Amino acid sequence: MSRCPGWEALDVLRAAPDGPVAFGADLSPAGLLAAYRAGVYPFPASDEYTRTLNEVVFADQVQQGRIRLVGEESADPYAVSWWSPDPRPVLPVSAVHLSRSLARRLRNKLPWSTTLDRQFERVVLECRADRIPRWLTEELISSLIRLHELGHAHSVEVWEDGNLVGGVFGLRVGSVFSMDSMFFRRSGASKVAVTDLAARFAQAGGVLLDAQRESPHVSGMGGILVPREQYVRHLRPTARDSPPMPTATLPARRLAQPTGSR
Template sequence: MVNRCPSWEALDVGKAPPDGPAAFCADLSHTSLLAAYRAGYYPFPAPDEYARALNEVVYGDQVEEGRIPLVGDESADPYAVSWWSPDPRPVLPVSAMHLSRSLARRLRNRLPWWTSLDLGFERVVRECRTDRVPQWLTDELITSLVRLHDLGHAHSVEVWEDGDLVGGVFGLLIGPVFSMDSMFFRRPGASKVAVTDLAVRFAQAGGVLLDAQRDSPLVRSMGGALLTRQEYVRLLRSTPRDGLPMPAVTLPASRLAQPADTCSADGPATH
């Protein structure tokens, strides 16, 4: 029997499969998106009708048997958007973040990069969509992400070279966790610098973890670890949901190559 839940809050994430879609829900509004992230889920919209139909073919039986729940309006097509909550969850503790020796050396050798917070949120999101296959960053999802940015829930870090945007990362801030949705680079190493800069700013604001959502060699190389879903969700709920104010000053990326106790996000804007 189909398991239909009226809202993300009514769903028990502990019963979700560890390595497949945890739910289907067509609602990509900013309110649905924020509620899902707070409950431990993130979306993967089908980029086209073929991908939508494939979701139904592959997972339809599990939906009919109630093993994968449907969330929200019964009249909407649920297979257009799958939602995931992997167990274990790949995370980057902000205290353990580090750059490779080679990239740190390049920064120390006066690589002319600067980092900023929220100076180009939508630009970063759209750069993350460029040339990506599958193109899961749909127009509808981007609209909701920009709305969440306007409301102070979504943020980006940008990497600049001579005024050009060469890298960045964006995601949602949920209490002590920053859930990273995607990153991009136009220069080698720029996405790693963006993530490291985000970790420094988030740590200064009292943040604990960057949620990588999907495991990868890149995540592991930067100090990534695995956290059980139960531990991850417990952390999401451990502090008030109001956003932590990250330092917004623009700073030279070369500071990220310094020892952790001297790598500060304080100081006057210089770019």
């Protein structure tokens, strides 16, 4: 089996476009951040059945070196699959938009407000609730919280009368914000969270929101597909420090206005 010690030794650009690019159990904060910087995101096995299925389906490709193993020899390689789709579904921050009906609701009757990093852990836990498979494992959540403390992971929250009704979270790398998951307790709240994230990230010099997986939800908000090579270029550090995203509590109604007037 072909094993590499870290993501810097894996040529992601030559990996398969539509399956896992690697297996490995390293979900430590450092390992997770290195993976995102390489253009790769994790999908931990939610149970022993999923872990075994990973081995049954992909063991031959691992043996042939078509899928690499990453991390320590002693770790269970099939506990976490790592993905880097080609092409990659992304949302250019300048193109993210709400549907006409949702924008009209925001203008006319929804008293929502948005915040940044006000309740990161709570957003992550809301994203995990009632989800099957439960890929947001305790180990992954612990590392995400640590990366939030270090300033790499962020969340946007949507509020209605003091109640959290939607949110999104993920990691900022280069000019990309990779969205791991979102949730809503009121119809449209997750879309408002993503649109708010795009607006705040644009103010901080961001270019793309990474959707990780293609869906009608993403394409309906302005999503496009870009080649993996192009996506990876956006992950490179900029020559100067990027400014932080604005943290103020803001009215969600502003997101119903044309992009240039937000």
